[in-house]
Amino acid sequence: MITTPQARTLERKSVVYNFSAGPAMLPAPVLKKAQSELINWRGLGISVMEISHRDPVYLQMTEECEQDLRDLMSIPSNYAVLFMHGGGRGQFSALPQNLAKGDDQLDYLNTGIWSDYAIREAKKYVRQVNSLNVMGEEDGLKCVKPQAEWQLNANAAYFHYCPNETVDGIALHQVPEVSVPVVADMSSVILSEPLDVSKFGVIYAGAQKNIGPSGFAVVIIRKDLLETQQERVCTVMNYKVQAEEKSLYNTPNTFAWYLAAEVFKWVKAEGGLAAMAELNQRKSALLYECVDNSRFYRNTIHGRNRSKMNIPFQLADESLNAQFLKEAEAEGLIMLKGHRFVGGMRASMYNAMPYAGAQALVDFMTRFEKAYAK
Numbered sequence: 001m002i003t004t005p006q007a008r009t010l011e012r013k014s015v016v017y018n019f020s021a022g023p024a025m026l027p028a029p030v031l032k033k034a035q036s037e038l039i040n041w042r043g044l045g046i047s048v049m050e051i052s053h054r055d056p057v058y059l060q061m062t063e064e065c066e067q068d069l070r071d072l073m074s075i076p077s078n079y080a081v082l083f084m085h086g087g088g089r090g091q092f093s094a095l096p097q098n099l100a101k102g103d104d105q106l107d108y109l110n111t112g113i114w115s116d117y118a119i120r121e122a123k124k125y126v127r128q129v130n131s132l133n134v135m136g137e138e139d140g141l142k143c144v145k146p147q148a149e150w151q152l153n154a155n156a157a158y159f160h161y162c163p164n165e166t167v168d169g170i171a172l173h174q175v176p177e178v179s180v181p182v183v184a185d186m187s188s189v190i191l192s193e194p195l196d197v198s199k200f201g202v203i204y205a206g207a208q209k210n211i212g213p214s215g216f217a218v219v220i221i222r223k224d225l226l227e228t229q230q231e232r233v234c235t236v237m238n239y240k241v242q243a244e245e246k247s248l249y250n251t252p253n254t255f256a257w258y259l260a261a262e263v264f265k266w267v268k269a270e271g272g273l274a275a276m277a278e279l280n281q282r283k284s285a286l287l288y289e290c291v292d293n294s295r296f297y298r299n300t301i302h303g304r305n306r307s308k309m310n311i312p313f314q315l316a317d318e319s320l321n322a323q324f325l326k327e328a329e330a331e332g333l334i335m336l337k338g339h340r341f342v343g344g345m346r347a348s349m350y351n352a353m354p355y356a357g358a359q360a361l362v363d364f365m366t367r368f369e370k371a372y373a374k
């Protein structure tokens with residue numbers, strides 16, 4: 001039995017595939033590079049954590065970081081890029097304070113757990129937050145109702161949605177066509193495929209899924225939207241201040257920023273977002289095919305709204321859950337337990353997950369089914 005964290009480390013196979021939803025696996029070459037330069041960064045003889053965030057060497061890193069992200073996502077010049085504190089949920093509070101007045105109206109699409117948290121937070125700062133309950137069912141499968149059925153408000157200060165619901169495994173693969181600025185929580189889908197940034201007012205993402213360490217966030221905002229904040233906005237969360245200060249109003253999470261910069265370089269070297277999209281498509285198709293071709297496993301989300309990043313699946317016989325997890329872990333396939341709200345299993349496969357990881361999971365699932373199917 002693997003019980004303690006220590007035992008876990010000792011018993012790990014040489015190859016471990018980490019399916020954690022977040023904080024999630026980082027690209028191995030990035031971790032190796034960070035390790036190799038940990039005590040001597042850019043020839044300074046000290047680590048990146050021990051240097052002023054206003055030192056020219058550090059500033060050069062932040063500039064490269066922003067440029068790499070701009071290159072990767074083709075971010076137009078009328079957008080500012082902010083590197084902020086407080087992860088994804090920090091932005092749940094920052095958005096309404098920065099983009100709306102207290103008596104404005106806001107539209108929030110409610111497609112799952114993260115949308116719902118965002119809505120609850122927005123209600124603290126803006127009186128009228130319309131929660132658009134758009135989840136429906138088709139052929140017995142969960143789906144997002146077509147846009148024609150959404151009760152949109154043309155007077156909303158902005159429209160918020162979560163293109164990839166990390167817990168529920170529900171995705172919107174098209175950007176909604178609305179007449180107000182679109183704000184998207186891309187925490188678990190940013191950098192996974194090419195995107196037309198110009199369709200958005202704000203794109204934001206907590207870093208710990210596809211960018212780097214937790215507690216850090218990226219905000220991409222159309223510059224004209226920097227002008228509408230409430231009278232009192234917590235200064236470190238003030239988009240306008242952070243844009244003017246190049247995200248250096250106070251001491252940023254310098255190590256997280258550095259690792260994010262290394263991840264961007266890695267994505268570029270791998271061929272950019274087109275290459276990521278192709279890889280993510282192949283990995284997710286492989287796993288969905290395995291689930292769909294079996295009566296032993298199931299996924300209850302309509303094909304139209306299936307996530308390519310987070311794939312929840314259930315065993316038909318839930319009493320086998322513990323056995324499944326134990327055997328998977330013994331094979332180096334770890335962190336497959338579903339979210340506590342959803343149960344079952346969940347495989348998160350962000351950019352850093354190689355195709356071999358998806359293949360190893362599917363091979364294991366096929367063997368497990370053969371061994372336990374009645």
Ligand SMILES: *Cc1c(COP(=O)(O)O)cnc(C)c1O
Nearest residue numbers: 087088089090114166187188206
């Ligand atoms: C993980 C996640 C968050 C929350 O991020 P924190 O950094 O924990 O605040 C928000 N939205 C989505 C879609 C997420 O996946």
